Each structure stands twice: as C-alpha cells, then as structure tokens.
Amino acid sequence: MLLRHTPKEITERSALTINPAKTCQPIGAMYAALGIHGCLPHSHGSQGCCAYHRSTLTRHYKEPISAATSSFTEGASVFGGQANMMQAINNIFTVYDPEIIAAHTTCLSETIGDDLKQIKKKAEAEGKIPEGKHMISASTPSYVGSHVTGFSNMVKSMAELAESTGKKNGKVNIIPGWVEPADMEELKRIAGLVGIKHILFPDTSGVLDGPLSGEYKMFPDGGTTIAELKSTGDSLGTLALGEWCSADAARYLDTQHKVPCSILDMPFGLMATDRFIDALRTVAGTTVPDTIAVERGQLVDMISDMHQYLYHKKVALVGDPDQLIAMTEFLVSIDMQPMHIVTGTPGKKFEKRIKEITKDMGYDVNVKAKSDLFLLHQWIKNDPVDLIIGNTYCKYIARDEDLPYVRWGFPILDRQGHQYFPTVGYKGGLRLLEKILGALLDRKDRDDPEERFELVL
Amino acid sequence: MATATKKKLVNWEPTDVKEELLKIYPPKVARKRAKQILVNEALENETPEIQANVRTIPGIITMRGCTYAGCKGVIMGPTRDIVNLVHGPIGCSFYAWLTRRNQTDAGPDGENYMTYCFSTDMQDSDIIFGGEKKLAKAIQEAYDLFHPKSIAVFATCPVGLIGDDIHTVTKQMKEKFGDCNVYAFSCEGYKGVSQSAGHHIANNQVFRHIVGENDEVKPGKYKINLLGEYNIGGDGFEIDRIFKKCGITNIATFSGNSTYDQFASAHTADLNAVMCHRSINYVADMLETKYGIPWIKVNFIGANATAKSLRKIAEYFGDKKLINTVEKVIAEEMPDVEAVSDEVRTRTAGKTAMMFVGGSRAHHYQELFSEMGMKTISAGYEFAHRDDYEGRHVIPNLKVDADSRNIEEIEVEPDETRFKPRKSDQQMQALEKAGFKFKDYEGLLPDMDTGTLVIDDLNQYEAEKLVELMQPDIFCAGIKEKYSIQKLGVPMKQLHSYDSGGPYAGFKGAVNFYREIDRLVNSKVWSYMKAPWQKNPQLSASYNWE
Structure with a gap:
C-alpha cells in the first residue's frame, strides 16, 4: 500500500494540509504567460520558484518551458528586489529578445512589498524596455487562492494591454481558461465553424505542443499576439469560459473598455458545450452549421450506445473548480453518480454550484473546496466508488483502492496525449467518454469470471 | 538533422567557443x-x-534551484519514516512531492511517508499575524494522525521574512510529545546562491538533532556509512546489494532510502564513504571530529570506479577475508558488465558527451562514458564550490562572501564519552604511507582532458550555443533543459532524476547506463527531423497521372 498511513476514520484538520489538490499562484501565471506570442514569463522571487514551475510544466507538457527569475538572495529579500528586477529586464531583452516580459510575483516578493508596476515604470523611465517591446505584470501571492487564481490574475494582466480605438474590430474575445493547448485549438476550430472572428487569449496551442524538427525556437510560432491583446478593447464582446479562470479579465474589459461579457462554464461535456455553441451563435447572429450538429449527435449517440456501462457508476473527482463544475454536470447528464468532489482552490461558490448540479441525485454528494486528496481518499474508503477522475497524483489512491482511473486535469506527469487531444466541445466529450468507458470496461474485462467474459461489449 | 549526417565543427577552439558564449x-x-x-x-x-x-x-x-529544494527536496526528501512538514504556502511542498525519483523500500516496519505531502498551506492571515500557532497545530495534527518517530519542519521564503520562530515551536512540541523528535530547518529559498546552501542546512540539523541518538551497537564486522547517495532510480539499492555480497554492513545512507534510526546510529560505523562530495563532505568531517570515524571519497558510478571503491574500503579494514571477498565479488560481477560494454562500445566509441549537473555527478558520470569509449568535451556543475572543481586543497583559501556567511557552520568537538579513534595513529600512518588517501578529493578538473570546457552554473543560452557549436552526441542535465536540447535533434539524458531509468550505480547500474546511452545516441528518431519534401524541396519528378 502506497498510502498505507491514511486512516478510514476522518478527523478534523484545521492546520495541516495533506496531499494537496492545488498548488500556488505563480505557476498559473507562468502557464498563462506562455500563451502570449513571443513572451518570456518572469518569476520575481527566489530562483527555486521558477525552477519548480518550469520543472512541473515541463513534466506535464514534455516541452521546453523558458522562464526567467529575479534570483533573490538574502540581501534582495531585505532591501527589496527592485535592483534584481531592473537587472533582469536588461539581461532578458539583451540575451533572449522576447516581444514581451510577463512578470509575476511570489510569496517572497509579495511579503516584502515589491511593486512590479512601479518597477516597470522605473524601467521605462530609464530606457530599460526597448522601443516596441512590452512588459506586463501580475500580483500572484502564493498564500492567496491557488494556481487557478494565478492563472486568472495573469490573464487579467493581459487584458490590461487592451486599448479602445473607438472603432469596433468585429471580433469576439474568447478567454478559454486553464485548458490544454489542444483544447485551445479546438475552441478556435469551433468558433471558426460557427463563423465567428475571434481573439482567443491566452493561447498555448502552437507553443506547448511543438514539433521535433531539429530546430529550437525559444519563442514558438503560437500564442496570442500583442496586437491581438491590444485589440481586445475593440471587440464586440467577451466569452469568458470559467468563473475562476477567466471572469476577472472579462469583467475588466467590460468596465474599462465597455466590451460586454458573458461568463460561461468551461465547455466540457454535452450541456456546457451546448451553452457555449448557443452563446457563439447568439453573439455572431448566425446559424450553427450542420457539422457541429453532427458532432453533437455523435456524442449523444455514444452516450446512448454505452449507457448501460455508465448508469449509476459512482465517481470520485478532484481538480480545479471550473473543470469540476462542467465535469460533474457531464457525469450527471450521462446518469453517472459523482459522489466525492474535492478541489484545493478556495470558494464557497464552488460547493454551491456542485450542490445545485447534483440536487436531484437522491443522495448528498460530498463536496469540499480548499480541501485535499487525503480527505478524498478517506471519503472513498468510507463510501467506495467505481471510478476516480483527476490528476496524476490520484494514481496512488487508484492503486491502493484498486480503482479504475481516468487522468484529467493538471498536472499529468505520467501519460501522454492531453496536449494533443482536446476534451472540450463535443469531440472532446467523445474523448472523455472513450477514456471513462475504457477504464470501466478494462476493469470489467479484468474482473469478470471466465464464464461471463464477453467478446462484444 | 540526423546525428549520423551532422557536420561537426571538428576544429573548434575552446577559446573561440568561450568567446562565442560571452x-x-x-x-x-x-x-x-x-x-x-x-x-x-x-x-x-x-x-x-x-x-x-x-x-x-x-x-x-x-538551471539552479533554491535552498529549500536542496534541504527538503534533496537531503530530507528520501528519508521515509520522518514526516516532512513544509511550513509555507502550498507550492513549495507540492513541487517537491514525489518528483525526485528517490526509491523507497518501506521495510519490515512499513513506515513510509514519502508518498505524502505535508504543508501548513499558509494563508495571507498567517503572513500578517504570524504562522507559529498554525505550525504548532499542524505538528499536533500530524502527530495525532500518524504517531511518527520524528517530524521535520521546513521553512519557506515568507517564514524567515515574517520571523516565525520555527525552532522554538518544534522544541516545544518535541518536549510535549516525549516520543517524537521534532526539529526545524531554516532553509528559506532566498538563502545562499543555490541548492548547496540547503544541503548544508539540512545536514547540520541532521547532525545536531538525530546523529548519536541511538548508541545500540548494530551487528556487522565491517561497518560503514554511505554519505551523499540519494537512491535516485534505485542507485542505493544496487550499492547495498554489492555491500551485502561483500559482507560490508551499511549502517546509514545519507540519505537515500534512509530511516530516522539509520541517522541516529551513524556514529557507530567505523568508516564514512563519501559519494557526493559537494553535498556532504562537511558531515564526514564532523563525524570524524566528534566520533573519530575517518572518511574516504568513493564513487560507485562506473564499474571500474565501483571496483576501485570496494577495494579501498577493504584496504581500510585491512582484513584479508574482506579483501578476498571483495576480489571475488568483483571477479563475479565484472564479466557481465564487460560483455555489455564491449558490445555497446562498437556503437558508442568516439562519440562525445557534455554534462552539467549537480556537485559531483558531472564528474562521476565521466567514468561511465569513458567505459563506453565516449569523450566528455564539456562539463560543469550546477551548484558546486571551487573545491569540487579544483580539489580540496583550495578549501583554506575559499573566500567567504556575503551569501555563504549566513549559512551556519557547526563547530564540533570530540564527544566526551563516544569519541573513539577507529585506527591508531600508527595504523593510519601505515595506510597513508602505502598510498591510501583519507579525506582526499582532487575534483573534476584533473580528470578532464586539456582543452575541454569547464563551465559553472551553465544557463539556457549557453547550453543551446554549446550544443550548436560543439555538436555533442549527447547532452546531460536536468528536466528543465531536456526538451530545448532535444528540439535541436540531440539526445538529452537527465542525470538528476535519470528520466525513467536507473539504477546507474554499481555493476548492474553500469550495464543499465551503457544500454540507455546506446539507446539514446543510436535511436532512429534523430534521423526523422526532416520530411522528404524538406530534404529535397525542389520537385525533380512528377507522377504520370494523366
């Protein structure tokens, strides 16, 4: 047993987090920043933060993750990190020549009160930021929120590049939230099918799914360009996918540039995708092409074909709020039973949404925000489930409890494909179903007695 | 570009390369x-x-990480029966959770917390009002849940800044529990200049709070400690297998697959064998001063180096029986190793390697490459000190700068009751006269060819440039460097965490490494970089489809 010390009996913990279901803000800011074309993320803190974030993102994407750091020493921690940051800005533009630096703070620089916006002003005044180059910054204290908060804060900082020229650009801003490069690609494909001109930001497709061709591009071809980010202030409106990841940026564009916004759930599964497509059609004022209706029909078809294997199967889930809300709704919509749901990210609203989605299930779902995998495991020990869905760390629970397991979320450190095959939209829904059914049916094939072992399922 | 068809800049001058990098x-x-x-x-x-x-x-x-990474991640991470509780915001504990590939055997007692991640998950209110109360509560909750024999607390950046007194909190909790040793490490990430400071902070506290806690004499005739071996990919398991075969008892490994009791009993060993000089040489010094245990440098990376190290240990004990057993073991193990190295060498000889890792690995692994007929053309450390490059003779002249001044040095004196010289002065002198070297490490430089480039704290730009200019057949560093190098069409081997491989130490490890490098440098994949139409962009024929 790998988690042999986890007792079934649940005792209250108020100070100790065990096996977290979240990590800290800066990594989210770094991931978001990689979705800007020609951007070098910068971590304003001790160099270990940057090393850890780069390592984790590298293990997840199996791609190079370039990011710089202010490399604080004890002296900088006492006297402030401004000198380090100024030196870093100069070195970065001289050596790496990015279009833009997207800097974020850490618990270290936040605790001592460094103000990146003020440092940027000083750098500009001193000519450290070359003509035509940019710097944005986000405040991402690690002791507030989670990696999701950091992502959201950096996306909001991107929106701060927006300018209003007074002339609309005829486009719709789509803020995808923390999804995989393949998901961002799929969202663009769907928007294209509906016939909508759009600016998707951030956009890590073409950045974190790069080819191996004998050439290393520190700044790959993908990513939302600065011109596009500036233009978001002239867009017709913004569709923000996910309250936790994307709403702040959308609301900022609304208040600052009068770009109206709709906050939608992330389009995972049937119904959330339905709402997303419907919203696209409404903003674009067009009809939805048959291609999309066919894709939807294919998803519905698979649900109906395989419903017997899904019906009333109990599921434990862990992940980030926006993803979990959509996934829980999807599971409910295909007659599965989400039983235990945990996120490490704080938010009472999350628990409320999950309870709403599951209110007709006929049982009380265990749901907790700002919680951890240790509690999820204890819940599973008390009320066993048929399937667990979550990031790579779930594999320890899955093995100990002998559970079918679908990897979904962040980080995934031990399987491939998440960066290439989307799980958003109807096609993504098909892939989610394929994965869930694969896990359940592999288990059935393993466990069925010989006389009941079947060829056709 | 396929490796085989690469045009090498055979005539690069090292001084030109250096100029180019700068x-x-x-x-x-x-x-x-x-x-x-x-x-x-x-x-x-x-x-x-x-x-x-x-x-x-x-x-x-x-490429560097921080002091916390060196302390919690490297040194204390592989200790299985200590609850390692990180006091800070969630990230630091999360990133150090199971990511270093230290393998563990839970042993007969079954205690293993390495799969767990413990954190106080500090919030903004803790930063404002202080986190001591939360820390005390978290220690209590960990104790109530697991009743471990020991709880270690690690400080992250904000803890030092807001002034939480973690040492007093842990001392109070230790006294309160009575049956659980609780202590803390002030390993804030901003201290020092790299992981190295964290190794030092960790080792000091292990020495101060754990070593010497158990005086029970363990069975075994030839008792040693293995210092600076972290059981990445199972290295420590392979070394222990060999020790066992030779009849050598390993009292404590610092700190691969280690337990609290191993550290507590370390003072009962009769020899300290130091693997990673950088991370732990000072512990060997302290163990000698306080308890009278001499130390030698060993290296179990490379089959020949392994044989040499075993012979050195046997010579120290000077027992004919041990010397014979060691020779017998080497004779038994070497044929399998040589069979593979002979086979692999037909495909690897003449190829070139670069390695930029650690404080010892960039030196040790050159042994394995040379056993495969491969030449190291450039190497360097990520967090080493001058003595790791130039040898221990420079230690007295090392400048103590502002960053190292605050990293504590423990003053050690001989233990009043337990100091016991393992050899008499005459015995030590006789050994030294016969060419046996105690406390000796000449560093990386003497073992590298003239004209090779040695680079400290290599960075991303320089790595890319080096590969472009010198076109090695393989590049070794860590996970952050892996894919930018591979995008260039050059295979990259992680020598921190070994990618998915290992063990690479000892005899069986050498075989694994030969096979792994053979696989990497001769993989077909490096020939697929360009599509046919990219290789021949001009259309020179057409299908006759009319």
Missing part, C-alpha cells in the same frame, strides 16, 4: 561569466582557477 552578454554579465567558464589546461603544479558558488545573475535563465 558575446551576447551585457559587459557586466560577460565579465562575471568569463570567470565561470574555463578552458581546462595542464598548469605546472596547480589546477586552473574557476569561479563557483557565486550568485546567479537575475534574468539569466539558470
């Missing part, structure tokens, strides 16, 4: 980096000097 930097950065890039040359009676263990330059994409 060209892009602002003058101040170039001046500093120039001192950390060395063209190795044979000087009369001395090794050339390199600057090391100095600050990383802000904005330059470094």
Whole structure:
C-alpha cells in the first residue's frame, strides 16, 4: 500500500494540509504567460520558484518551458528586489529578445512589498524596455487562492494591454481558461465553424505542443499576439469560459473598455458545450452549421450506445473548480453518480454550484473546496466508488483502492496525449467518454469470471 | 538533422567557443561569466582557477534551484519514516512531492511517508499575524494522525521574512510529545546562491538533532556509512546489494532510502564513504571530529570506479577475508558488465558527451562514458564550490562572501564519552604511507582532458550555443533543459532524476547506463527531423497521372 498511513476514520484538520489538490499562484501565471506570442514569463522571487514551475510544466507538457527569475538572495529579500528586477529586464531583452516580459510575483516578493508596476515604470523611465517591446505584470501571492487564481490574475494582466480605438474590430474575445493547448485549438476550430472572428487569449496551442524538427525556437510560432491583446478593447464582446479562470479579465474589459461579457462554464461535456455553441451563435447572429450538429449527435449517440456501462457508476473527482463544475454536470447528464468532489482552490461558490448540479441525485454528494486528496481518499474508503477522475497524483489512491482511473486535469506527469487531444466541445466529450468507458470496461474485462467474459461489449 | 549526417565543427577552439558564449552578454554579465567558464589546461603544479558558488545573475535563465529544494527536496526528501512538514504556502511542498525519483523500500516496519505531502498551506492571515500557532497545530495534527518517530519542519521564503520562530515551536512540541523528535530547518529559498546552501542546512540539523541518538551497537564486522547517495532510480539499492555480497554492513545512507534510526546510529560505523562530495563532505568531517570515524571519497558510478571503491574500503579494514571477498565479488560481477560494454562500445566509441549537473555527478558520470569509449568535451556543475572543481586543497583559501556567511557552520568537538579513534595513529600512518588517501578529493578538473570546457552554473543560452557549436552526441542535465536540447535533434539524458531509468550505480547500474546511452545516441528518431519534401524541396519528378 502506497498510502498505507491514511486512516478510514476522518478527523478534523484545521492546520495541516495533506496531499494537496492545488498548488500556488505563480505557476498559473507562468502557464498563462506562455500563451502570449513571443513572451518570456518572469518569476520575481527566489530562483527555486521558477525552477519548480518550469520543472512541473515541463513534466506535464514534455516541452521546453523558458522562464526567467529575479534570483533573490538574502540581501534582495531585505532591501527589496527592485535592483534584481531592473537587472533582469536588461539581461532578458539583451540575451533572449522576447516581444514581451510577463512578470509575476511570489510569496517572497509579495511579503516584502515589491511593486512590479512601479518597477516597470522605473524601467521605462530609464530606457530599460526597448522601443516596441512590452512588459506586463501580475500580483500572484502564493498564500492567496491557488494556481487557478494565478492563472486568472495573469490573464487579467493581459487584458490590461487592451486599448479602445473607438472603432469596433468585429471580433469576439474568447478567454478559454486553464485548458490544454489542444483544447485551445479546438475552441478556435469551433468558433471558426460557427463563423465567428475571434481573439482567443491566452493561447498555448502552437507553443506547448511543438514539433521535433531539429530546430529550437525559444519563442514558438503560437500564442496570442500583442496586437491581438491590444485589440481586445475593440471587440464586440467577451466569452469568458470559467468563473475562476477567466471572469476577472472579462469583467475588466467590460468596465474599462465597455466590451460586454458573458461568463460561461468551461465547455466540457454535452450541456456546457451546448451553452457555449448557443452563446457563439447568439453573439455572431448566425446559424450553427450542420457539422457541429453532427458532432453533437455523435456524442449523444455514444452516450446512448454505452449507457448501460455508465448508469449509476459512482465517481470520485478532484481538480480545479471550473473543470469540476462542467465535469460533474457531464457525469450527471450521462446518469453517472459523482459522489466525492474535492478541489484545493478556495470558494464557497464552488460547493454551491456542485450542490445545485447534483440536487436531484437522491443522495448528498460530498463536496469540499480548499480541501485535499487525503480527505478524498478517506471519503472513498468510507463510501467506495467505481471510478476516480483527476490528476496524476490520484494514481496512488487508484492503486491502493484498486480503482479504475481516468487522468484529467493538471498536472499529468505520467501519460501522454492531453496536449494533443482536446476534451472540450463535443469531440472532446467523445474523448472523455472513450477514456471513462475504457477504464470501466478494462476493469470489467479484468474482473469478470471466465464464464461471463464477453467478446462484444 | 540526423546525428549520423551532422557536420561537426571538428576544429573548434575552446577559446573561440568561450568567446562565442560571452558575446551576447551585457559587459557586466560577460565579465562575471568569463570567470565561470574555463578552458581546462595542464598548469605546472596547480589546477586552473574557476569561479563557483557565486550568485546567479537575475534574468539569466539558470538551471539552479533554491535552498529549500536542496534541504527538503534533496537531503530530507528520501528519508521515509520522518514526516516532512513544509511550513509555507502550498507550492513549495507540492513541487517537491514525489518528483525526485528517490526509491523507497518501506521495510519490515512499513513506515513510509514519502508518498505524502505535508504543508501548513499558509494563508495571507498567517503572513500578517504570524504562522507559529498554525505550525504548532499542524505538528499536533500530524502527530495525532500518524504517531511518527520524528517530524521535520521546513521553512519557506515568507517564514524567515515574517520571523516565525520555527525552532522554538518544534522544541516545544518535541518536549510535549516525549516520543517524537521534532526539529526545524531554516532553509528559506532566498538563502545562499543555490541548492548547496540547503544541503548544508539540512545536514547540520541532521547532525545536531538525530546523529548519536541511538548508541545500540548494530551487528556487522565491517561497518560503514554511505554519505551523499540519494537512491535516485534505485542507485542505493544496487550499492547495498554489492555491500551485502561483500559482507560490508551499511549502517546509514545519507540519505537515500534512509530511516530516522539509520541517522541516529551513524556514529557507530567505523568508516564514512563519501559519494557526493559537494553535498556532504562537511558531515564526514564532523563525524570524524566528534566520533573519530575517518572518511574516504568513493564513487560507485562506473564499474571500474565501483571496483576501485570496494577495494579501498577493504584496504581500510585491512582484513584479508574482506579483501578476498571483495576480489571475488568483483571477479563475479565484472564479466557481465564487460560483455555489455564491449558490445555497446562498437556503437558508442568516439562519440562525445557534455554534462552539467549537480556537485559531483558531472564528474562521476565521466567514468561511465569513458567505459563506453565516449569523450566528455564539456562539463560543469550546477551548484558546486571551487573545491569540487579544483580539489580540496583550495578549501583554506575559499573566500567567504556575503551569501555563504549566513549559512551556519557547526563547530564540533570530540564527544566526551563516544569519541573513539577507529585506527591508531600508527595504523593510519601505515595506510597513508602505502598510498591510501583519507579525506582526499582532487575534483573534476584533473580528470578532464586539456582543452575541454569547464563551465559553472551553465544557463539556457549557453547550453543551446554549446550544443550548436560543439555538436555533442549527447547532452546531460536536468528536466528543465531536456526538451530545448532535444528540439535541436540531440539526445538529452537527465542525470538528476535519470528520466525513467536507473539504477546507474554499481555493476548492474553500469550495464543499465551503457544500454540507455546506446539507446539514446543510436535511436532512429534523430534521423526523422526532416520530411522528404524538406530534404529535397525542389520537385525533380512528377507522377504520370494523366
């Protein structure tokens, strides 16, 4: 047993987090920043933060993750990190020549009160930021929120590049939230099918799914360009996918540039995708092409074909709020039973949404925000489930409890494909179903007695 | 570009490469980096000097991590029966959770917390009002849940800044519990200039709070400690297998697959064998001063190095029986190793390697490459000090700068009751006279060819440039460097965490490594970089489809 010390009996913990279901803000800011074309993320803190974030993102994407750091020493921690940051800005533009630096703070620089916006002003005044180059910054204290908060804060900082020229650009801003490069690609494909001109930001497709061709591009071809980010202030409106990841940026564009916004759930599964497509059609004022209706029909078809294997199967889930809300709704919509749901990210609203989605299930779902995998495991020990869905760390629970397991979320450190095959939209829904059914049916094939072992399922 | 068809810049001059690496930097950065890039040359009676263990330059994409990573991640991470509780915001504990590939055997007692991640998950209110109460509560909750024999607390950056007194909190909790040793590490990430400071902080506290806690004499005739071996990919398991076969008892490994009791009993061993000089040589010194245990440098990376190290241990004990057993074991193990190295060498000989890792690995692994007929053309450490490059004789002359001054040095005195010289002065002198070297490490430079490039704290830009200019057949570093190198069409081997492989130590490890490098440098994948239409962009024929 790998988690042999986890007792079934649940005792209250108020100070100790065990096996977290979240990590800290800066990594989210770094991931978001990689979705800007020609951007070098910068971590304003001790160099270990940057090393850890780069390592984790590298293990997840199996791609190079370039990011710089202010490399604080004890002296900088006492006297402030401004000198380090100024030196870093100069070195970065001289050596790496990015279009833009997207800097974020850490618990270290936040605790001592460094103000990146003020440092940027000083750098500009001193000519450290070359003509035509940019710097944005986000405040991402690690002791507030989670990696999701950091992502959201950096996306909001991107929106701060927006300018209003007074002339609309005829486009719709789509803020995808923390999804995989393949998901961002799929969202663009769907928007294209509906016939909508759009600016998707951030956009890590073409950045974190790069080819191996004998050439290393520190700044790959993908990513939302600065011109596009500036233009978001002239867009017709913004569709923000996910309250936790994307709403702040959308609301900022609304208040600052009068770009109206709709906050939608992330389009995972049937119904959330339905709402997303419907919203696209409404903003674009067009009809939805048959291609999309066919894709939807294919998803519905698979649900109906395989419903017997899904019906009333109990599921434990862990992940980030926006993803979990959509996934829980999807599971409910295909007659599965989400039983235990945990996120490490704080938010009472999350628990409320999950309870709403599951209110007709006929049982009380265990749901907790700002919680951890240790509690999820204890819940599973008390009320066993048929399937667990979550990031790579779930594999320890899955093995100990002998559970079918679908990897979904962040980080995934031990399987491939998440960066290439989307799980958003109807096609993504098909892939989610394929994965869930694969896990359940592999288990059935393993466990069925010989006389009941079947060829056709 | 396929490796086989690569045009090599055979005629590169190391001084030109160095100049090329420095060209892009602002003058101040170039001046500093120039001192950390060395063209190795044979000087009369001395090794050339390199600057090391100095600050990383802000904005330059470094390979280095922080003091916390060195303390919690490297040294204490592999200890299985201590609850390692990180006091800080969630990230630090999360990132160090199961990511270093230290393998563990839970042993007969079954205690293993390595799969767990413990954190106080500090919130903004803790930063404002202080986190001591939360820490005490978290220690209590961990104790109530698991009743471990020991709880270690690690400070992250904000803890030092807000002034939480973690040492007093842990002391109080230790007294309160009575049956659980609780202590803390002030390993804030901003201290020092790299992981190295964290190793030091960790080792000091292990020495202060754990070593010497158990005086029980363990069975075994030839008792040693293995210092600086972290059981990445199972290295420690392989070394222990060999020790067992030789009849050598390993009392404590610092700290691969280690337990609290191993540390507590370390003072009962009769010899300290030091693997990673960088991370732990000072512990060997302290163990000698306090308890009278001599130390020698060993290296179990490379089959020949393994044989040499075993012979050295046997010679120290000087027992004919042990010497014979060691010879017998070497004779048994070597044929399998040689069979594979002979086979692999037909495909690897003449190929070139670069390695930039650690504080010892960039030296040790050159052994394995040379056993495969491969040449190391450039190497350097990520967090070493000058003595790891130039040898221990430079230690008295090392400058103590502002960053190292605050890293504690423990003053040790002989233990009143337990100091016991393991050998008499005459015995020690006799061994030394016969050429046996105690406390000896000559560093990396003497083992590298003249004209090779030795680079300290290599960064992303320099790595890419080096590969472009010198086109090695393989590049070794860590996970952050892996894919930018591979995008260039050059295989990259992680020598921190071994990718998915290992063990690479000892005899069986050498075989694994030969096979792994053979696989990497001869993989077909490197020939697929360009599609047919990219190789021949001009249409020279057409299908006759009319």
